[in-house]
Amino acid sequence: MAISTDHLVVRYGAGNAAVHDVSLEVRRGEVVALLGANGAGKTSTIHALAGEVPAAGGTVLVSGEKTSAPLHRRVRQGIGLLTEERCVFTGLTVRDNLRLGRGSVSDALDLFPELHDHVDRPAGLLSGGQQQMLALGRVLAARPSVLLADELSLGLAPVIVQRLLKAVRAAADSGVAVLLVEQHVHLAIEAADHVYVLRRGKVVHDGAAAPLRGAPDAIAELYLDRAEERAS
Known part of the structure; x- marks a missing residue:
């Protein structure tokens, strides 16, 4: 297993837990979509996996080994994090932005030849x-x-989202384990192998992506809290 959580709890200060007892796993060569409404706990889960926030309970495992290391150490362990804020230095050139990474400029441009002219x-x-x-x-x-990858497509047109997800899918096919939080649910499911859905910080669905493709009613059902609907 490339990365996983076991009964993960994430809490901010003395408030209620943002994530309750979440267990999930991502294998090499697999795209896993982590879906849910706003406030469901998706970003908190990603941040805990990356080491950006500590787990208040449960464990995070990288390659099967428990870790409580901070973000900079997990990056050295092979974790790549893309947050919902665009992680670029706007005053630097594209080339200099790429030089700040741990890979080569040419490799990045090969992945996105659209950037060559810029x-x-x-x-x-x-x-x-x-x-x-x-x-x-x-x-x-x-x-x-x-x-x-947390909200890879935030504010972007679907055609750009498809281009980004194509690159993510290609990375998985080359052996990378991908956990993807994505607001374009249908596009995410098309790219994914497996889907988890969170509601109020808990996993309410864990299953293969294929049965959800082309099934909007099934997806909507996963997002809705039927118990709340009956009480309202």
Whole structure:
């Protein structure tokens, strides 16, 4: 197993837990979509896996070994993290942004040839889609064993989302383990092998992606809390 959680709990301060007893796993060569409504606990789960926030309970395992290491150490273990904020330095050129990564500039440009004509432009002058290609290319060029991608497509047009997910799928096919939080649910399910759905910080669905493709009613059912509906 490339990365997994066992009864994970994430809590911020003295408040209620954002994530309750979440167990999930991602294998090499697999895209796992982590879905759910806003506030379901998806980002908290990603941050705990990356070491950006500590687990308040349960465990995180990388390659089967328990870890409580912070983010910078997990990056050295092969974890690649892409947050929902576009991870680019807008005042630096595309080339210099790529040089800050752990991989080569040429490898990143091979992944996203759309950036070739912009390598000497400040990243701040790129479109939102180009900035996300830059961020994803920099992470993937480092050849991580695990990619944790949080809202890869935030604010982007579906055609750009498809391009980004194509690169993510190709990375998985080359052996990377991918955990993907994505607001474009149907596109995420098309790219994914497996799906977890969170509701109020708990896993309410754990299964293969294929049965959910082309099944909007089934997806909607997973997002809804029927007990709440009956009480309202």
